[in-house]
Amino acid sequence: MEFVTETLGKRVHDPYVEDSRCILIPGPIIVGSGPSGLATAACLKSRGVSSLILERSTCVASLWQLKTYDRLRLHLPKHFCELPLMPFPSSYPTYPTKQQFVQYLESYAEHFGLKPVFNQTVEEAKFDRRCGLWRVRTVGGKKDETTEYVSRWLVVATGENAEEVMPEIDGIVDFAGPILHTSSYKSGEMFREKKVLVVGCGNSGMEVSLDLCNFNAHPSLVVRDSVHVLPQEMLGMSTFGISTSLLKWFPVQVVDRFLLRMSRLVLGDTDRLGLVRPKLGPLERKIKCGKTPVLDVGTLAKIRSGHIKVYPELKRVMQHSVEFVDGRVDNFDAIILATGYKSNVPMWLKGMNMFCEKDGFPRKPFPNGWKGESGLYAVGFTKLGLLGAAIDAKKIAEDIEVQRNLLPILAHPQHC
Ligand SMILES: Cc1cc2nc3c(=O)[nH]c(=O)nc-3n(C[C@H](O)[C@H](O)[C@H](O)COP(=O)(O)OP(=O)(O)OC[C@H]3O[C@@H](n4cnc5c(N)ncnc54)[C@H](O)[C@@H]3O)c2cc1C
Ligand SMILES: NC(=O)C1=CN([C@@H]2O[C@H](COP(=O)(O)OP(=O)(O)OC[C@H]3O[C@@H](n4cnc5c(N)ncnc54)[C@H](OP(=O)(O)O)[C@@H]3O)[C@@H](O)[C@H]2O)C=CC1
Numbered sequence: 001m002e003f004v005t006e007t008l009g010k011r012v013h014d015p016y017v018e019d020s021r022c023i024l025i026p027g028p029i030i031v032g033s034g035p036s037g038l039a040t041a042a043c044l045k046s047r048g049v050s051s052l053i054l055e056r057s058t059c060v061a062s063l064w065q066l067k068t069y070d071r072l073r074l075h076l077p078k079h080f081c082e083l084p085l086m087p088f089p090s091s092y093p094t095y096p097t098k099q100q101f102v103q104y105l106e107s108y109a110e111h112f113g114l115k116p117v118f119n120q121t122v123e124e125a126k127f128d129r130r131c132g133l134w135r136v137r138t139v140g141g142k143k144d145e146t147t148e149y150v151s152r153w154l155v156v157a158t159g160e161n162a163e164e165v166m167p168e169i170d171g172i173v174d175f176a177g178p179i180l181h182t183s184s185y186k187s188g189e190m191f192r193e194k195k196v197l198v199v200g201c202g203n204s205g206m207e208v209s210l211d212l213c214n215f216n217a218h219p220s221l222v223v224r225d226s227v228h229v230l231p232q233e234m235l236g237m238s239t240f241g242i243s244t245s246l247l248k249w250f251p252v253q254v255v256d257r258f259l260l261r262m263s264r265l266v267l268g269d270t271d272r273l274g275l276v277r278p279k280l281g282p283l284e285r286k287i288k289c290g291k292t293p294v295l296d297v298g299t300l301a302k303i304r305s306g307h308i309k310v311y312p313e314l315k316r317v318m319q320h321s322v323e324f325v326d327g328r329v330d331n332f333d334a335i336i337l338a339t340g341y342k343s344n345v346p347m348w349l350k351g352m353n354m355f356c357e358k359d360g361f362p363r364k365p366f367p368n369g370w371k372g373e374s375g376l377y378a379v380g381f382t383k384l385g386l387l388g389a390a391i392d393a394k395k396i397a398e399d400i401e402v403q404r405n406l407l408p409i410l411a412h413p414q415h416c
């Protein structure tokens with residue numbers, strides 16, 4: 001505690017004050033240098049507020065750089081995926097490639113002079129009520145040392161996809177072949193001629209199955225429940241763009257009915273392929289349950305042609321084969337878990353009610369989840385992808401600027 005008192009008292013004008021691995025940050029601390037963290041830091045900077053970004057990985061946008069497959073492109077048109085204050089280059093195609101998106105994010109960081117501190121995993125963050133400051137403990141760096149960063153504001157930007165979901169499947173430890181999560185999958189190159197079971201039919205599972213086909217592997221897809229598959233475009237426009245326009249005028253149920261009718265025209269009856277549609281419509285389900293509809297990029301054609309088999313839920317895994325709940329058994333050489341991701345906020349953010357312990361998302365849904373108490377903020381937990389992150393980032397920067405102008409803490413050091 002002496003440290004905070006001392007630094008606040010004596011070194012009020014130093015930008016970063018270091019003392020035995022306890023560092024006072026005059027601006028906000030942002031945890032995570034993905035698109036959400038970068039967008040918030042840029043919006044703050046444009047309002048004259050410097051921030052410090054702490055990142056566990058070694059680069060910006062680590063999800064995109066290190067944990068995604070080669071053929072990935074944005075699924076939504078680029079103008080829905082732009083970060084605030086800097087558009088995509090006009091030379092980019094409507095659906096930029098992963099490499100283009102990463103290049104854009106790197107230029108974004110450079111343009112705004114954002115320099116995250118890499119190799120800093122936040123292990124604990126808690127609000128110290130005695131001095132009204134956030135204490136953020138990290139581990140990392142050359143000698144894996146512990147550091148405490150202290151600030152009035154904490155922005156959680158660790159994302160909806162911070163940790164892989166690894167399901168418990170009966171007998172999976174007995175499986176003889178490779179088992180990997182889609183976050184480690186790069187391409188179907190290593191699976192040529194192999195029989196591969198893809199578990200999970202979100203956007204990742206559907207696209208990885210298609211990629212495997214393109215490398216002459218033989219994929220099977222586990223669809224344990226129901227799924228909405230929509231065409232990426234209809235009537236020459238993006239399905240997402242049409243949806244957002246219609247939602248301005250019509251209730252979500254009406255828009256869903258339109259989307260389902262159009263999907264039926266473009267894609268045919270997906271139920272017959274083993275992809276049974278949920279009872280709730282695609283947008284209502286996204287809003288209520290956070291389940292993203294699959295935007296088809298060619299997988300359905302491969303299912304229809306028999307290149308991708310569809311199976312129901314797994315019952316158990318054996319050394320070289322898998323049994324499904326309908327009693328069928330098939331041999332496989334590899335298993336790819338396309339079982340999604342989860343937030344990691346409950347693992348490190350302590351003593352705050354803003355986030356739900358169970359799912360690690362803000363308790364208040366979009367558009368109200370961005371602000372908590374005591375200078376705590378969340379960016380990028382909207383279930384609306386990059387668009388939601390951009391909306392949050394702007395609001396957070398505006399709010400912090402107002403607070404900073406109202407209560408200049410450095411002029412009124414508090415006592416710990
Ligand atoms: C394969 C894939 C494709 C996608 N495509 C799209 C798309 O086309 N359009 C769209 O809108 N959305 C898409 N998404 C959704 C995705 O969530 C966003 O694109 C975007 O990456 C979210 O940004 P973020 O900064 O909130 O989270 P992330 O990009 O996940 O960034 C969070 C950062 O926080 C860091 N971090 C996590 N925990 C800690 C910790 N304890 N300490 C320090 N650092 C930490 C991580 O290392 C990471 O760098 C896609 C997601 C995936 C998985
Ligand atoms: N180009 C793009 O824009 C892309 C975007 N994305 C986005 O990234 C995010 C993550 O996507 P994704 O990785 O597909 O994860 P998702 O969470 O969207 O999908 C996970 C899938 O795994 C299933 N599942 C989970 N556990 C099991 C289990 N034990 N047995 C069988 N099935 C299981 C889920 O089924 P159930 O629904 O029954 O729970 C669901 O179908 C999404 O927001 C997605 O839209 C991903 C890829 C490409």
Ligand SMILES: O=C(O)C(=O)Cc1c[nH]c2ccccc12
Pocket residue numbers: 075076240286292293295383384385386
């Ligand atoms: O890819 C994601 O996770 C997103 O949240 C963006 C997104 C893709 N398809 C959608 C359909 C409805 C709302 C958001 C998305």
